[in-house]
Amino acid sequence: MATDDRFTEDFREARGEEVLGSIAEVVTGPVADWATDFSHVEPEWAADPYPIQDDLRQRCPIAHTGRFGGAWLPTRYEDVAAIAYDTERFSSRSIILSNFRPPRELAPIGGSPPISSDPPFHHDARKLLLPAFTKAAVQRQEPATRAFCHSLIDGFAGQDVIDAAADYAQHIPIRVISNMLGFPPEDGPQFRVFVEDLLEGINLPPDERIQRVSRLFDYLLVQVHDHIDNPRDDLTTYLLNVELYGHKLGPDHVVGTMALLLIAGIDTTWSAIGSSLWHLARTPADRERLAAEPALLPTAIEEFLRAYAPVTMARLVKEDMRWHGVDMKADDWILLSFPAANRDPAQFDRAGEVVIDRAVNRHAAFGLGIHRCVGSHLARMELRVALEVWLERTGDFTLADPAAVTWAAGQIRGPRSLPIRIR
Amino acid sequence: MKVRIDHERCQGHGRCYDLAPRLFGDDEEGYGTVLGDGTVPPGQERDARLAELNCPERAIDVEEA
Numbered sequence: 406m407a408t409d410d411r412f413t414e415d416f417r418e419a420r421g422e423e424v425l426g427s428i429a430e431v432v433t434g435p436v437a438d439w440a441t442d443f444s445h446v447e448p449e450w451a452a453d454p455y456p457i458q459d460d461l462r463q464r465c466p467i468a469h470t471g472r473f474g475g476a477w478l479p480t481r482y483e484d485v486a487a488i489a490y491d492t493e494r495f496s497s498r499s500i501i502l503s504n505f506r507p508p509r510e511l512a513p514i515g516g517s518p519p520i521s522s523d524p525p526f527h528h529d530a531r532k533l534l535l536p537a538f539t540k541a542a543v544q545r546q547e548p549a550t551r552a553f554c555h556s557l558i559d560g561f562a563g564q565d566v567i568d569a570a571a572d573y574a575q576h577i578p579i580r581v582i583s584n585m586l587g588f589p590p591e592d593g594p595q596f597r598v599f600v601e602d603l604l605e606g607i608n609l610p611p612d613e614r615i616q617r618v619s620r621l622f623d624y625l626l627v628q629v630h631d632h633i634d635n636p637r638d639d640l641t642t643y644l645l646n647v648e649l650y651g652h653k654l655g656p657d658h659v660v661g662t663m664a665l666l667l668i669a670g671i672d673t674t675w676s677a678i679g680s681s682l683w684h685l686a687r688t689p690a691d692r693e694r695l696a697a698e699p700a701l702l703p704t705a706i707e708e709f710l711r712a713y714a715p716v717t718m719a720r721l722v723k724e725d726m727r728w729h730g731v732d733m734k735a736d737d738w739i740l741l742s743f744p745a746a747n748r749d750p751a752q753f754d755r756a757g758e759v760v761i762d763r764a765v766n767r768h769a770a771f772g773l774g775i776h777r778c779v780g781s782h783l784a785r786m787e788l789r790v791a792l793e794v795w796l797e798r799t800g801d802f803t804l805a806d807p808a809a810v811t812w813a814a815g816q817i818r819g820p821r822s823l824p825i826r827i828r
Numbered sequence: 829m830k831v832r833i834d835h836e837r838c839q840g841h842g843r844c845y846d847l848a849p850r851l852f853g854d855d856e857e858g859y860g861t862v863l864g865d866g867t868v869p870p871g872q873e874r875d876a877r878l879a880e881l882n883c884p885e886r887a888i889d890v891e892e893a
Contacts, residue, residue, distance in 0.1 A: 532857065535840070535856075535857035535858055536856055536857060536858075538858065539854060539856070539857065539858040540842055540846075540854060540858065703846070707882075764878065764881075765881040765882060766882055767881065767882055767883065767884050769884055771841060771884075773839075773884055773885065774839065774885075775839065777839040777840060777841055781841060781842070
């Protein structure tokens with residue numbers, strides 16, 4: 406049996422059980438005023454955040470909340486861009502806003518490099534991943550992705566109404582990323598639970614949150630050991646073997662990056678596919694135009710990414726400072742809303758409308774600056790193939806029950822229940 | 829007309845080589861590259877402008893001859 410000294414014992418135990426950092430009081434319940442008490446996990450935000458963001462952009466472009474121990478929400482494109490570019494004053498050591506702030510000593514590596522890393526470490530950790538996610542590299546996944554989408558639609562035979570989020574969109578990125586990481590495809594249903602634990606459980610009591618997150622790491626360690634015993638041509642074996650600064654990666658780095666690739670690839674793309682189908686199901690003119698002009702699809706996809714950008718990131722303020730008119734304190738969160746930036750009328754004409762032939766579309770759905778989504782080419786491929794197959798195989802699809810559509814709360818937004826009538 | 833990429837700004841979004849594949853390519857890490865010396869052949873001016881106007885990082889310059 407192969408061994409790897411890095412994983413002979415649970416590295417989490419070797420590291421000790423220190424829970425450094427700070428824990429803020431959990432505050433939930435209806436928002437009093439979005440300018441001074443915002444919360445992206447309340448149902449009103451999940452259902453439709455855009456009117457809230459549009460209102461804030463007008464009257465309070467950098468909103469604040471005392472929840473989560475203090476957080477800021479910029480809604481203008483120029484402020485979102487400035488923060489994304491300013492890695493000197495804003496740290497990525499935690500990119501999921503919660504009531505727990507990891508200790509400053511976690512920077513510049515963070516828990517899930519490179520998304521959680523700051524310069525200069527960030528660049529070197531990111532460089533390890535880039536070749537696996539180029540446009541050419543992800544094109545190798547396209548035939549299998551297309552065949553899988555067809556198999557999902559084959560499975561709808563005999564059904565008039567299907568849940569396009571749960572029964573279609575969700576499965577596509579799960580299948581693709583488990584294939585790239587070399588995880589068993591039948592484990593897919595567990596991944597959804599991991600995603601919910603990490604991204605949607607931010608107001609759970611800290612002990613429960615830690616327990617849930619550790620379930621993910623237990624699973625990843627099983628995969629690590631399987632790959633140590635049976636190395637193969639996939640990203641897990643690559644991460645186990647690759648070197649940085651002349652050494653193999655530390656166990657935290659290997660498992661943290663595996664967690665990132667697994668989690669970041671799933672509900673983001675699932676959300677983008679679902680939002681696009683939701684739009685087309687309720688907008689017959691756009692659906693008919695794409696059916697008639699398939700060549701317009703890549704342009705329309707960019708517009709879906711702009712208007713329904715699924716991903717909001719977070720940053721932590723490094724030091725007390727006056728910034729664009731507000732007094733930020735060290736360790737305040739920034740909720741870095743690319744969706745809000747993408748609907749800023751100062752940046753986009755007809756910002757609140759979905760214009761599927763928008764030719765000039767400098768949107769920020771995949772972020773800006775050094776943390777540009779590593780998986781953006783993969784996400785675009787999955788989104789294009791998922792929509793191509795769907796449009797090819799279904800006719801005049803419509804929302805079966807608009808009131809039954811539900812949306813994920815938190816930093817990743819997309820439909821989680823999406824009943825669509827396909828015939 | 830000539831195109832140029834500011835490599836300090838490029839983050840590998842790939843909009844240029846998606847929209848104007850005859851003018852731009854990518855390197856082994858996905859960062860944009862200019863094909864040839866960047867001279868835009870007649871008839872490809874619109875592609876060059878589209879690449880410039882869709883780059884999220886404003887990393888592309890189009891110089892009029």
